[in-house]
Amino acid sequence: MMKFRRSMLFVPGANTAMVCNAFVYKPDTVMFDLEDSVALSEKDSARLMVYHALQHFTYKDIETAVRVNPLDSVFGHLDLQAVIRGGADIIRLPKTDTVDDVLDMQSAIEKIEKEIGRTKKTKLLAAIESAEGVVNAVQIARCSDRLMGIALGAEDYVRDLRTQRTKEGTELTAARAQILLAARAAKIQAFDSVFPDVRDKEGFIREVEHVRGLGFDGKSLVNPNQISILHDIYAPSEKEIDWAYEVVEAAAHAEKNGLGVVSLDGKMVDAPIIARAEFTLELAIASGLIGEEDE
Amino acid sequence: MNSTISVSEFDSGNIRRVKKVQEFLDKNELDMSPDIEVFVTIKDEDDMIACGGLAGKVLKCIAVDNNRRGQGLILKVVTHLLNAALVRDRKELFLFSTPKNIEFFRDCGFRLIEECDDEIILMENTKNLESYQKKxxxxxxxxxxxxxxxxxxxxxxxxxxxxxxxxxxxxxxxxxxxxxxxxxxxxxxxxxxxxxxxxxxxxxxxxxxxxxxxxxxxxxxxxxxxxxxxxxxxxxxxxxxxxxxxxxxxxxxxxxxxxxxxxxxxxxxxxxxxxxxxxxxxxxxxxxxxxxxxxxxxxxxxxxxxxxxxxxxxxxxxxxxxxxxxxxxxxxxxxxxxxx
Amino acid sequence: MINSAHAGTLESSDVYIQINPIEEDIVEIELHSSVAELYDDMIEELIRDTLKEMGVTGINVHVQDKGALDFVIKARLQAAVFRACGTVPSWEEQS
Structure with a gap:
């Protein structure tokens, strides 16, 4: 089954209440942050906190990612040592400009995994936050089988472009298109950036509708209250669910009767269409629109 | 969550920033104390929403914007003041504030020494008064x-x-x-x-x-x-x-x-x-x-x-x-x- | 252990831990909790176990608990000890 990552909730590693409670909001992925949100004086303490949180039972049934500090900082390797041992599912690279950034991180992770005998491969998420990163996105997306997705980091990106973020988001058009294409071509996921104004609910809704329309799998969030809004927008429509049921049913019927070709309304239904329908139903379940037994 | 909130610590030499603390205290009807060495401020984007100071072994001038009460900001301020005191090797501390904050400070380990005119409280984080009284x-x-x-x-x-x-x-x-x-x-x-x-x-x-x-x-x-x-x-x-x-x-x-x-x-x-x-x-x-x-x-x-x-x-x-x-x-x- | 150190915050769900070296080869714990006293024994045990794991004695631990979960207390205590020793965890020795 495809893993949904509509919502990736950023949790500052120094904010204990958030570290303890983030799971309550049921984001698809909890993303502990050891980088920008943590003051220099608290890096050590936050690292230990996240290390222990990762192992806590409350995070057993939820996917965990950790944004570590860059490997060329004094904190990067220490962060990695702690969170790989803690059992993070995903490492989010802080700033990915080149293929080498990913490969360096990959080999650092491999080394630790070997040391501790971890067999489950830690996945990677590359954050594209610069013009260089956007230009290299196609190569970056294809460079490692650990990469589960690439994400746009808009704040640093607009600074690099010498512009600023607007409500309309026109300044992000090129980056979004490039990141999405690179991800889809490499068959990995694509994630949009954090919406900057936590108070602007309507602006948030508009942006989520926009990026969902573009094809993004999800978005990073800083405000837990945005999760349910985002999930609602990502939920399939009744019409889509109905269509998906019919496709899945037709496929099952064809298989049962040994028919080589599935057809619906006179059109051939091939494997990608069936996969799409199954995805829609899973999404409907994740959105709470249908129960699992309905399938 | 408050991703826009930032905490800073600075000493009294930062005249411009101290002046902003003074204005914030004025707004909250509190007096600035001239002996403060270290200031802690919390800002939401560019607006000051809480502050506090350390003078010797005394925590004082602790204020939170009226519209931002109940968000634990006072605890953030006290944490940073405490950190500032401890790195200066000051462990036995006092605290001046107003009576409405007594419970917050109790939960931070401070005990009331005396309250005066419903306007001012003095607290300490040790049991020193108790031993002194015994003596x-x-x-x-x-x-x-x-x-x-x-x-x-x-x-x-x-x-x-x-x-x-x-x-x-x-x-x-x-x-x-x-x-x-x-x-x-x-x-x-x-x-x-x-x-x-x-x-x-x-x-x-x-x-x-x-x-x-x-x-x-x-x-x-x-x-x-x-x-x-x-x-x-x-x-x-x-x-x-x-x-x-x-x-x-x-x-x-x-x-x-x-x-x-x-x-x-x-x-x-x-x-x-x-x-x-x-x-x-x-x-x-x-x-x-x-x-x-x-x-x-x-x-x-x-x-x-x-x-x-x-x-x-x-x-x-x-x-x-x-x-x-x-x-x-x-x-x-x-x-x-x-x-x- | 050579120095005094502290870690944590006084904010809700967290814990503020101060540690100081003492002469005697013991672990001295002063616990203040703004939540139920019910958990005092458990917190004390957790602190003793954690310090034992780290091989630390001759220490006074001052704990201001604001309703922290076990792992939070452990993380903050470890952070304080590493700060007091001026070191970082040697992960290679742990699993």
């Missing part, structure tokens, strides 16, 4: 008139000695407290030594080293900058309340003796407050009678420590000798010799 209880003496004097004696003069002798005569027992804070021209160790020598003939006196609870930078910070005329009336009242309720009652004190104060407005005002607070029959502990004793004079001028200091500066040793006890004179002249 005082063990020094308690019986008698109808148990007197007390609190003096800085900077340095000890014949005027001080007259005050102590008079008080000693009128009391069954006299407890003499010496301000401990080393914020005066003469060091505490020297000041108390000169008192000890100057009153060695008196048999009914216990000489106490002062503490954080008697005219200290903790209970009464503005006392030590009184030359600038900035004594905070509220702090003076708080100091007197601590004295009456937390110390005097453990020694069974009945009378407090003070010298009359014809010149210094600040001290005169303090004495007035003293009468009001210590004698108030509705207080929670037994009232204490305040007895003013006229200062003795030399050459038609009252003898005072400030006069001694002035004469020293003028090298007028002859007049000096006539207004201090021999032991003080000897000590002062030794100082003069050493300087040369």
């Amino acid at each position: 005082l209880t063990s020094l308690k003496k019986d008698g109808d008139v148990i007197g007390t004097i609190v003096m800085n004696a900077n340095p000890f003069t014949l005027g001080h000695r007259y005050l102590v002798e008079e008080a000693s005569k009128r009391s069954d027992w006299l407890h003499l407290f010496v301000v401990r804070e080393d914020a005066s021209e003469f060091k505490f160790a020297d000041r108390i030594e000169l008192i000890k020598k100057g009153i060695s003939n008196l048999k009914n006196v216990t000489l106490h080293e002062g503490s954080d609870y008697i005219i200290s930078k903790a209970t009464f910070p503005t006392y030590f900058i009184k030359d600038k005329g900035q004594v905070n009336e509220l702090h003076a009242k708080l100091d007197l309340n601590v004295f009456r309720n937390q110390l005097a009652s453990f020694l069974g004190i009945t009378h407090r003796f003070v010298g009359t104060e014809p010149y210094c407005k600040v001290t005169n005002n303090y004495n007035k407050n003293m009468k009001k607070i210590l004698e108030d029959p509705s207080g929670k502990t037994a009232p204490i009678e305040v007895v003013e004793i006229d200062r003795i004079e030399f050459a038609e001028q009252p003898i005072s420590a400030s006069r001694v200091r002035a004469l020293l500066k003028e090298n007028n040793y002859e007049e000096l000798e006539s207004i201090v006890p021999p032991s003080t004179y000897e000590f002062l002249m030794k100082g003069v010799q050493d300087d040369k």
